[in-house]
Amino acid sequence: MTDRLDRQFAFLNEADKLKSVLRGTTLNDGSRPENSGEHSWHIALYALVLAEHSDRPVNVDRVIKMLLVHDIVEIDAGDNPIHGDHDPLEMEVIEQQAAERIFGLLPPDQRDSFRALWEEFEAAESDDAIFAKSIDRVQPVNSNLQSSGGTWRDYNVTADQLQTRVGAKVQRGAPRLWAWLQPRLAGFFEPSPH
Template identity: 45%
Template sequence: MSELLVDTNPLPAGISGRLRDQLTFLIEVDRLKTVLRQSPLAAAPRRENDAEHSWHLAMAVVVLAEHADEPVDVGRTVQLVLVHDLVEIYAGDTPLYDLAARESQQEREEAAAARLFALLPADQSQRMRELWDEFEARRTPEARFAKAMDRLLPVLHNWMARGGTWLAFDASADHVREHTSSINEASATLGTARDHVIAEAQRQGWTAG
């Protein structure tokens, strides 16, 4: 845990100060590409990683923002989803339907945030922390819509996988509805689409009852 990726091959000494800290951070966050989620890809028989998931969320924000019930600033919402999973670099992914892991989640992610964001210059460290806090607190329209996207894409992935983590974690249709209610809270239109997908998945036997 104590070594940074860049420590295995330090940058040339001519790169110093603020920029050296920024490049150290950008190299370190390469680790997000190795954090596996439970979700199966639609395009290949393997699990998704957090970096490609974060990109997909950003695309979803750009394409679906018009359906937000409260108007959202697309640029800021995109920044929220880009950084929302960074803490998992050290804290790991906590599956939605793994209730045991979810108990220790906050403590693990708090420690990870402190460690990771400290690599940046102080002003940027604080800015990253603010984005992460905003996403977690869901007190702005942008954070609520970002969270809705974070729940919607796994619904689409599980639909494409004909069950995916719904079956793997033995989640009933009601359980899925409960854990994806943030979609309906942010967008009536997307909530209705979610309802159609879950109802049809249940009919097909792709949820656990």
């Protein structure tokens, strides 16, 4: 029992570091960058509130669990904004190593369970993971809308980039949410030439 608790608290203490990982997205008021701990909490709340808008039936408890652990690897890998300039293959290797180390702090049953949820989220093949990915993309869009364009200006984001990198993922699991966002996005981007 003591070893199990030691391992669980080691993981929880390590997870606290997520609060120090600054993201490319700001708070809704634009006052400062959000941290990854705040992001994970906020998208878990988004899932709880918006689950009825999933394109397919989902187990919201599983979705929330995925969202709470999905960015844990950022403790080692840092945040790599979707509109930033980084090598996705290199980041995948770094994140896999981070997952091995960080989930490895847990007792074996929890290590395997949490790692499986993380892998499922990354693969985005199950209905739960597809919806979780959609929600992970919706929250930064809303934050940028609330902060008058937020970091879209910093990254020179175009409407086409937003559609390709974000919209397609949101539409896959929550098309009603993307449709709801469309008129709100119109004022931030020039119309596409095609």
